[in-house]
Amino acid sequence: MSTPAKPNKQDPDDARIRTHLPMRNTSRPGLITYDARDPDTRFPPIDQLRPPRGAPNVLIILIDDAGFGSSSAFGGPCQTPNAEKLAAGGLKFNRFHTTALCSPTRQALLTGRNHHSCGMGGITEIATGAPGYSSVLPNSMSPLARTLKLNGYSTAQFGKCHEVPVWETSSVGPFDAWPTGGGGFEYFYGFVGGEANQWYPSLYEGTNPVEPKKTPEEGYHLMEDMTDKAMSWIGQQKALAPDKPFFAYFAPGATHAPHHVPKEWADKYKGKFDQGWDRLREETIARQKALGVIPADCELTARHEEIPAWDAMPEALKPILRRQMEVYAGFMEFTDHHVGRLLDSLERLGILDDTLVYYIVGDNGASAEGTLNGAYNEMANFNGLAALETPEFLMARYDKLGGPESYNHYAVGWAHAMNTPYQWTKQVASHWGGTRNGTIVHWPKGIQAKGELRSQFHHVIDIAPTILEAAGLPEPVEVNGVPQDPLEGVSMLYTFNDANAAERHETQYFEMFGNRGIYHKGWTAVTKHGTPWVLVGRKTVPLDDDVWELYDTTKDWSQARDLSKQMPGKLHDLQRLWLIEASRYKVLPIDDRVVEKMNPDTAGRPVLIRGKTQLLFGGMSRLSENCVLNLKNKSHSVTAQIEVPDSGARGVIIAQGANIGGWSLYAHQGKLKYCYNVAGVNHYFVESAQPLPSGEHQVRMEFAYAGGGLGKGGEVSLFVDGQKVGEGSLPMTQAMIFSADDGCDVGEDSGAPVSPDYGPKDNAFNGRVKGVQLAIADAAESVDHLIAPEDALHMAMARQ
Missing domain, CATH: 3.40.720.10 (Alkaline Phosphatase, subunit A)
Known part of the structure; x- marks a missing residue:
């Protein structure tokens, strides 16, 4: 048998107390002299912090x-x-x-x-x-x-x-x-x-x-x-x-x-x-x-x-x-x-x-x-x-x-x-x-x-x-x-x-979404609770109705032979051990809920964006879906204050998502255009009849959700300075998520483009996006389809 590896010993010349971090980096001076030329003047050299000798790269x-x-x-x-x-x-x-x-x-x-x-x-x-x-x-x-x-x-x-x-x-x-x-x-x-x-x-x-x-x-x-x-x-x-x-x-x-x-x-x-x-x-x-x-x-x-x-x-x-x-x-x-x-x-x-x-x-x-x-x-x-x-x-x-x-x-x-x-x-x-x-x-x-x-x-x-x-x-x-x-x-x-x-890790619990297991000295007791690929509409049995299995992994490497019927006492012992370990390591209460955990209100986690409006400014980008007002499954509006150059409007005003799903409000061939991308499969467009004139304008998209459940459609209307310039229907929308990593951008669409009308590069708005307001529910309603630019910030703050 080869010699066991030995841990690196702390350098005997190292007086640092490494159990309390950060370590003290100064010490009290000894004799204090008046003149640095005094032969009794002594200062230890500045010591750079290093691990003990022999510590490897990792x-x-x-x-x-x-x-x-x-x-x-x-x-x-x-x-x-x-x-x-x-x-x-x-x-x-x-x-x-x-x-x-x-x-x-x-x-x-x-x-x-x-x-x-x-x-x-x-x-x-x-x-x-x-x-x-x-x-x-x-x-x-x-x-x-x-x-x-x-x-x-x-x-x-x-x-x-x-x-x-x-x-x-x-x-x-x-x-x-x-x-x-x-x-x-x-x-x-x-x-x-x-x-x-x-x-x-x-x-x-x-x-x-x-x-x-x-x-x-x-x-x-x-x-x-x-x-x-x-x-x-x-x-x-x-x-x-x-x-x-x-x-x-x-x-x-x-x-x-x-x-x-x-x-x-x-x-x-x-x-x-x-x-x-x-x-x-x-x-x-x-x-x-x-x-x-x-x-x-x-x-x-x-x-x-x-x-x-x-x-x-x-x-x-x-x-x-x-x-x-x-x-x-x-x-x-x-x-x-x-x-x-x-x-x-x-x-x-x-x-x-x-x-x-x-x-x-x-x-x-x-x-x-x-x-x-x-x-x-x-x-x-x-x-x-x-x-x-x-x-x-x-x-x-x-x-x-x-x-x-x-x-x-x-x-x-x-x-x-x-x-x-x-x-x-x-x-x-x-x-x-x-x-x-x-x-x-x-x-x-x-x-x-x-x-x-x-x-x-x-x-x-x-x-x-x-x-x-x-x-x-x-x-x-x-x-x-x-x-x-x-x-x-x-x-x-x-x-x-x-x-x-001899192995030293003798006991280990496992739990994920109610799927549970315990390993102890070669034995495992396990129960599957949910099926991974059922992501929407998942139904599970009560936790106490889960069927447990028992395996002797010293003889059954792959957990192929269930011994629960032959050895109910052993199974019971391991189930009890799982409960003890679960109590020790904060597993309880077991939580197999899905919808409730997706909703921050019922899950009990904070949200960054509160209220019914959010104000964004030009240059803000890479905002994940958890950092943007949730517009899904509800009526909403997107209103932007923009400056259009004399050469005509081109590029993205605001976009959320990616080529696999999302929405974008942009200018294409001079006209105001809205694209809703459903899962990269269906693309729905609404476009203004006339090009955007040069100068400062307020552009707005209103979406009236049809209701009747999640992911339903609705009616889209486009406005420029309060005047309707385009309308169309969306037969469906995305209910849960657009992208795991591609977020919301103001003034461009970074990453994979939402709309096929533009590419992943050089899609920035060629004028200026001064600000964008997102609004939901009653905050999205406006009789004249306008937001006074000087009041936008005050309105956004007042609704928080």
């Missing part, structure tokens, strides 16, 4: 929405040669677990605490007033990045940040939960939210919005861009402070939907998935056994009856279904390619061997949120509009899948196959398909073994204590004057050089 790579059976490093069909190369020089962990959802996993990773403990029982968009679900990080749980920074590390985050409470995502902050605010990162380049359009991302550098410097046609893709930024930051950090270790958190939105990838990468997989998802599962488990990442006697779990068989799918749909998987596989290989670029840059700098690298293939299982048929625009399903995407519609867009016009997701059957050999998918925290993610650890200076497997049970909360132990740093007792709650994870360092070490 790089965490967190892939998004990738199941255990996706990456070739763990037997999957998606080629990830850089993951394989990293594993050949390090370790594969085949019993590493996440929370089954993105925000919870990320907050748990960054704090070392269970996701309910740190307030992230769900994603930020459904936060409630309950402590375990508020999305507010307790200040008694300082993030790992802050602990490392206050101990002398350089820190940076790249990619996805989905931990900011939705009412704090605007440019007015507060920025306490942003990476470079209170998150402990000194540099951030990425996006704030659950997903990003990889071709047209809404990006921030620090807390400032920035625009990509290229278009997709010019070769832009977010994965390449953020990799370039990460390589540049690490290179600069080592050039300027080579003795200072870094902590870099590299969290691409890949491979979360939309599955955006250059066509040539998807084409590499042409014909590779013609056999369908059922046969793919069989091929994958055979590869997994050959690799040794699962035992030879592991059973392939049965496909649940809620998931259709490949042979049951319509033949007319199968070509587009195959293409969905080709695109996803190409996306994963493309992502791994850029991860490889980052790793190669560390090798060129000569620091790879002294960098503790985590390559976590998924923050949860593969996503089954793309409907049974998959989606060209995944937002259609979130709005209850999946029926718009007929087989004919999908087939007509075969060649566009994965490209800039799409916002695509694959079918449920592919997600299930990507979680081979386990049951279920993302969101389903009860079963390993939702929570078990292949993980690679590489650190040549700290790990003697190469190419070995580790099978101790571990969880994402174990990463923070592992890094602290590897760096020789104590867990902080106090940060910024606030006593800290203990870390809840268990360091994995004991496994690094001892394959046979």
Whole structure:
């Protein structure tokens, strides 16, 4: 047996008290002399803050929405040669677990605490007033990045940040939960939210919005861009402070939907998935056994009856279904390619061997949120509009899948196959398909073994204590004057050089949307409560009516043989243990509500915009839907004060959403025009009869909602200086959401364009937009269809 890895010991010459952060940076002087020339004058040199000697660089790579059976490093069909190369020089962990959802996993990773403990029982968009679900990080749980920074590390985050409470995502902050605010990162380049359009991302550098410097046609893709930024930051950090270790958190939105990838990468997989998802599962488990990442006697779990068989799918749909998987596989290989670029840059700098690298293939299982048929625009399903995407519609867009016009997701059957050999998918925290993610650890200076497997049970909360132990740093007792709650994870360092070490993480609860599970010393008790792809109109059974299953995972690796009927006593013991753990970590009360959590009023979370009006000004941009007055499912008006140049009006006055859904008020060929885009499928236009005259004018769009439920239509009227200039009908609207990341812009339409009348660049209004008022309900009513410009601000404020 190899010698176990030992944690770095604190430098004996380092007198710092590292348990209380920030550490004191001055000391009382000794003898005070009058003249600096006095031979008794003594001043210690200024000491730069550094971690203990031997503390490694740390790089965490967190892939998004990738199941255990996706990456070739763990037997999957998606080629990830850089993951394989990293594993050949390090370790594969085949019993590493996440929370089954993105925000919870990320907050748990960054704090070392269970996701309910740190307030992230769900994603930020459904936060409630309950402590375990508020999305507010307790200040008694300082993030790992802050602990490392206050101990002398350089820190940076790249990619996805989905931990900011939705009412704090605007440019007015507060920025306490942003990476470079209170998150402990000194540099951030990425996006704030659950997903990003990889071709047209809404990006921030620090807390400032920035625009990509290229278009997709010019070769832009977010994965390449953020990799370039990460390589540049690490290179600069080592050039300027080579003795200072870094902590870099590299969290691409890949491979979360939309599955955006250059066509040539998807084409590499042409014909590779013609056999369908059922046969793919069989091929994958055979590869997994050959690799040794699962035992030879592991059973392939049965496909649940809620998931259709490949042979049951319509033949007319199968070509587009195959293409969905080709695109996803190409996306994963493309992502791994850029991860490889980052790793190669560390090798060129000569620091790879002294960098503790985590390559976590998924923050949860593969996503089954793309409907049974998959989606060209995944937002259609979130709005209850999946029926718009007929087989004919999908087939007509075969060649566009994965490209800039799409916002695509694959079918449920592919997600299930990507979680081979386990049951279920993302969101389903009860079963390993939702929570078990292949993980690679590489650190040549700290790990003697190469190419070995580790099978101790571990969880994402174990990463923070592992890094602290590897760096020789104590867990902080106090940060910024606030006593800290203990870390809840268990360091994995004991496994690094001892394959046979007894596992130390013996108990772990799981919960997401009422899906529950408990692991304890090889046994699991689990119950599935909800189906992930039923997003609108989801109906669930009472919590007490859920059927629990029991598995002995020491003998049944994949949770294939339910023992609940044979061993009811054991099941009862584990159910009781789940309840104890749930009480300990703020899981209760279990909350499986959907509509109530989407509504801030019933959920109990703050909203940034109150009242019935909102006043926006020219230049305001990237306003997420949580930062803009909600105009959906109600009558409303949009009124803008503009100046039209003598050359005639052109460009966007205000727009919200993207090419996958939204609305835009703009000037086209000199005329005032309104476009309502339904899921990127239907575009409805209303246009003025005459061009806008030069000079200052007030333009207005009024929408009279027809009512009768959500997502209904209504009548649109356009006005210029109070005079009606155009009218038309909208047969339907979007009820829930336009875009996860493409927001509202005044004076332009950044990102993917709402209307096909203009492109993603050079669409800014060519005059001046002095201000825009959004109004709903009675505030949208005006007898003369005018708002006095000098009264607009007063009116907006009076209605708050």
